Amino acid sequence: MSNTMKLALLLTFLFVLNAQAQSPQNPASPIPEPAEVPTARPAANPVQRTERDTSRTRPVVPADSPEVTERLRRFRENTIDPNAPQSTRAPVTQSASMRPARLYCPPHGPLEINIRRGNADEMLVLMLIDRNGEVLGMAKDVQGRVNLLEVISGVDSLERAAWLQLVQGDHPLGPPIVIQPIREPPPVRTTRTTRPNSTATFTKIIGWGDRPLDTDDPAIDEERKSWIAGDPPIISGFKAYIDMDVLIRTDHGEILVALAPDEAPSTAWNFRTLARDGFYDHSGFHRVVPADREGKPFVIQGGDPTLTGNGGPGFALALEPSTLPHDYGVISMARADEPHSAGSQFFFALGREGTARLDGQYCSFGYAVSGSRAVDSIAATPIADIAEGRPVNIPVILTMQLVAAPARMPGIDRRQDRIKTTTKVGEVAPTSR
Numbered sequence: 001m002s003n004t005m006k007l008a009l010l011l012t013f014l015f016v017l018n019a020q021a022q023s024p025q026n027p028a029s030p031i032p033e034p035a036e037v038p039t040a041r042p043a044a045n046p047v048q049r050t051e052r053d054t055s056r057t058r059p060v061v062p063a064d065s066p067e068v069t070e071r072l073r074r075f076r077e078n079t080i081d082p083n084a085p086q087s088t089r090a091p092v093t094q095s096a097s098m099r100p101a102r103l104y105c106p107p108h109g110p111l112e113i114n115i116r117r118g119n120a121d122e123m124l125v126l127m128l129i130d131r132n133g134e135v136l137g138m139a140k141d142v143q144g145r146v147n148l149l150e151v152i153s154g155v156d157s158l159e160r161a162a163w164l165q166l167v168q169g170d171h172p173l174g175p176p177i178v179i180q181p182i183r184e185p186p187p188v189r190t191t192r193t194t195r196p197n198s199t200a201t202f203t204k205i206i207g208w209g210d211r212p213l214d215t216d217d218p219a220i221d222e223e224r225k226s227w228i229a230g231d232p233p234i235i236s237g238f239k240a241y242i243d244m245d246v247l248i249r250t251d252h253g254e255i256l257v258a259l260a261p262d263e264a265p266s267t268a269w270n271f272r273t274l275a276r277d278g279f280y281d282h283s284g285f286h287r288v289v290p291a292d293r294e295g296k297p298f299v300i301q302g303g304d305p306t307l308t309g310n311g312g313p314g315f316a317l318a319l320e321p322s323t324l325p326h327d328y329g330v331i332s333m334a335r336a337d338e339p340h341s342a343g344s345q346f347f348f349a350l351g352r353e354g355t356a357r358l359d360g361q362y363c364s365f366g367y368a369v370s371g372s373r374a375v376d377s378i379a380a381t382p383i384a385d386i387a388e389g390r391p392v393n394i395p396v397i398l399t400m401q402l403v404a405a406p407a408r409m410p411g412i413d414r415r416q417d418r419i420k421t422t423t424k425v426g427e428v429a430p431t432s433r
Contacts, residue, residue, distance in 0.1 A: 172407030253374030297351030
C-alpha cells in the first residue's frame, strides 16, 4: 500500500470521528453545567405560568386558501373589518359610488367620471344640478368610466360651477362632484373715491368687464366710455372634484362652512386647500368688530397666522366677481386697498345691516351652515383696542378640516341652510366653550 493511500485512509477515519463528536447526543463544545446555587425563597404571590393547551388552538388556514383570498379581496375594498369575528360580520353590501378620473381636464375632454355600480339592481342616474337646485342635464343607466361631455349635453358651455350627483332610485349616493369650468375673471373696473364722513380715499370697484355695478350712477356711466374691452371669456378646461365642506374648530365652538365655487371658484379652492393643508391651524380671530360706527353688526376676521393683521400665505389672489350677498354667516376674503391683494385672511359677516356695503367690493365665497353660537360667541369677545378691533384674548382656531358635503337634490338651494344669528347687536352671546 502506497503512502498516499495510507494518508487518505487516515483522513477518512478522522472525518468520521469528528462527525460523531458533533452530534446532538455528544456536543463538541459542551456548555459547562452551572454551579449549584441556593434556591431563592419564592415571592409571596408568585406568577404561575400554565402550560399551553394545544388542543384549544385554532387551526391555521393556509394563506392561499379560498377563504383567505376572499377575505383579502373584501378587505381591500373596505367592506369588512379583517379582525372582526366571522359570526359578527354584516353581510357584504357595496353601494354605488363615483369619483372623478382626474382633477384637471382639457376643454374638449375627456371629462371622465369613474362610476362603480355596486350590488344594487336599480338604475344609476347622473344629475347635473346648479346652485338653485335646477337640473341642467341628466344621464341614465351609467357605470364604469363615463365621459360627461358625451352623455350630458351643455356641460361644455357651463358658465359657472355645477354639482354632479349620483342617484339610485330615489336615493342620492355620496357627496356630489363639483364640475367647474376654468374661466379667467373679467377685468375689474375701479376708481378713487372718498370714504363717507372722512377725507381718506380708497379704491372703489365700480364694474367688471363692460358691466357697471351701479347702472344708475351717471359718473360711472361716463367712465364706462373709457373702459378698454378685455379678451372674450373662454373655457380653458374643467376641474372635477368631490364637494367638501370646511369644519372650523375654535375654542368657542365649531363652524361648518359650505363653499360656493359657483360664485368664486378660485377663492373657494384656495380656502379649501389652505384649510386642508393646516395653514390655519393654531391661528385665530385677530380682529373682532361686532358693530360699526353706526352700531350695525359688522365682522369677525381671522386667517392670519401671525395674528397681526399683516400675515398671509405668500401669494395674492385675483379678485373674483362674486354676487353672494354679505349676509349673516357669509364668509368673504379680507384684503388691502389693492383689489387683487387677498391671500388667506377672511371674515364672517355679522349682519346685512352693516355689511351690505361690502357687496361687490370683497369676494364672498361661502357661508356657514352651522355654528351660529360659535360665531356670536366670538363676536361677543371683550375688545382691548376698539379702533383696531383687537380682542383681549384672541379666539383661537384650533384646526380646520375637510368633511364630505351632503348630496345635492333637485329643487333644493343649499344657501337656504345658512345660519341665523342667535343674538342681537349689543347682547352677549351664550358661549359654547
